[in-house]
Amino acid sequence: MSWTDDRVETLKKMWGEGQSASQIAKELGGVTRNAVIGKVHRLGLSNRATAGAAAKPDAKAKPAPKVEPKVKEAPVRVKPELKTEPAIDPNAVIPSRKQIIPAGQPLPPQPSANEISPEALAKVNEIEKKAKKISLMELTERTCKWPVGDPATEDFWFCGLPVQQGKPYCEAHVGVAFQPMSARRDRRR
Structure with missing residues (x-):
């Protein structure tokens, strides 16, 4: 569907009468409500008469002035002002669930490592x-x-031994990764 001059005039007339975008789309056919709203904004028709003015039968809607297409200007970027004082007290203790560790730094001991049997x-x-x-x-x-190892370093690798049937790991790593439910439940107590 293209916006012909006749369709644009119908849109302007109905918009000026206070018709909704859905009603205009239904009348024009072949366009959606969003397409009507987009065209209204591109034509600069976003200012509507109030509901009371549209309800007066003797009030004539002024034809919308012919608007030349606007050339888009590059947005002006404003640099935010830098604050001189920190937003958060650097000495404050902030509780968090996850700790962000920079790449290349050793990971802290993981809680699950303490739960794995020594064998x-x-x-x-x-x-x-x-x-x-x-x-x-x-x-x-x-x-x-x-x-x-640490994925951020050169000394990182995968085991590569043959996997256990139906598992992604070898027998030794399956023993660490997949533990029986009762063993995990007992350790929590």
Whole structure:
């Protein structure tokens, strides 16, 4: 649908009479309410007569002046003023659930690491000595996808040993990643 001169005149007339965008769209056919609203704003017709003025039968709507298309100007960017005092007291203790650690910094001990049995950790340490140490691009559905190290450093790799049937990890890493529900429940108490 294109906005012909006749359709634009009908739009201006109905808009001036106080008709809703939905009513205008229905009358014109082939356009949506949003298309009508967009055209009204592009034509500069956004100022409407009040509801009381539109209800008067003898009040004539003035034809809208012909508006030349406006050339868009680049928005003026205003730099925000810099505050000289900090927004938050640097000595204040702010409780948070997550701590943001910059790349390359060692991660703090994870709570789940304390819950893993010493036998499972010993097995994982032994397996990681035998690991293939593969990169992300070398992973397949048959290789253990257990990440080792910090991803932000060069010394980051994946285990790469054969996976346990139906699992994404090798036998040792499955023992760490998937723990029985009763064992987890008992540790919480």
